[in-house]
Amino acid sequence: MNLFFLITLKILLLSPGKTKDPWNVPLTLASSPQMRAQLKNKPGIWMGKKDQIHQKHIQTAKIKKISFNKGGSTISLRLVFADGSKAAFKPEQYHEQTVPRFEIAAYVINKLLGLDCVAPATWRTITKKELFSKLVVKNRYLRKRIVREIKYNKDGTIDGEVSTWIKVIIPVKLESLKWRKRWIGWVSPWGRLNRKNFAYAAQISNMIIFDYMINNPDRFSGNNTFTDKSRKKFYFMDNTYSFYPDYEDIGNARFYLNQVRRFSLEMIRKIQKFTTKSLKQELAKIKNPPWKILSDKEIKAVMTRRNILLDHINKKIAQFGWSRTVVFP
DSSP: OOHHHHHHHHHHHHHHHHOOOOOOOGGGGGGOHHHHHOOOOTTTEEEEEEHHHHHHHHHHEEEHHHHHHHSSSSSEEEEEESSSEEEEEEEEOOOTOOOOOHHHHHHHHHHTTTOSOOEEEEEEEEEEHHHHHHGGGGGGGGHHHHHBBBBBTTTTEEEEEEEOOSSOOEOOTTTTTHHHHHHHHSSTTSOOOHHHHHHHHHHHHHHHHHHHHHHHHTTSSSSSSSEEEETTEEEEEOOOTTOOOOOOOOOHHHHTTTTTEEEEHHHHHHHHHHHHHHHHHHHHHHHHHSSOSOOOHHHHHHHHHHHHHHHHHHHHHHOOOHHEEEEEE
16 A cells, blocks of 8 residues: 555544534535535536637637647647637647547536536647647757657648637645645545635535546646636646546546545536436537547446446435535535
8 A cells, every 4th residue: 555545544534533523514505605606617608608619719710829838748739829819739649648539528528517617628630730830939849759749640630639728727736735634524524614615625526526437547646736816716627648547447536536425416416417328419519520539438437437426425425414415515
């Protein structure tokens, strides 16, 4: 057993003993109009506009220049359009931890779960000539890497995933010991949960459920959890390592799911309504993608995890009671 699991286990064991009144949870916050407004998601709407508007723009807007995004071991590009707006572009590449179509699939599942935490995403094809001619001067030293790592079609085009640019993101190191001590208690039925932490707890619960649905092992690997500039809303970013491997689930996703014992009523309802049919219908709205966004095997695996999720939630409700588990709106 590695150090990470030992530390987390210690936190879980110590949490009940440190809490003077373990059931003193402000459940009335779930019915507070102010709190409900803060936690309300608007699936299909991003920054006040319909997702389709964002998707059409980032898929068709004229590219002015291209640069590398900082950080990460894979190729992630920034497209700057003629009107000054931007988008993130992840091309097909020889890195198993970056599968562009998975970001699109994550966006779709985020929407089906009633969330608006993944930026609108779709596919886009650019040419090799366009990439090299519009690559900014300061990044031209990376040309050899681009040639070596990106997958090119026979006609010299490059397929990839393009996402709406988020102007400001604030990192929150939920994987750190300092933060883990806090939020593991927030999503546990014995931990204190005051007004200040309620909104974060609700979103972390939803985030871990979302990550389990898409089989994401990468959320807590470092620098992968972000909020908006107000520090009130979480963004679920960088999902290209998800759905892999595509069997039932993997260690990290299952481990973090097991920490969640407090849930959102709306999330439970969305999971119940989540079907193979609804997923395929939503995927079908993406017209003429260069690849199948999710294979039949990957869709089947998503539905397997969906069933495991409902079983997990039902068991926690039976164990701790509805009032101690279904505490978020």
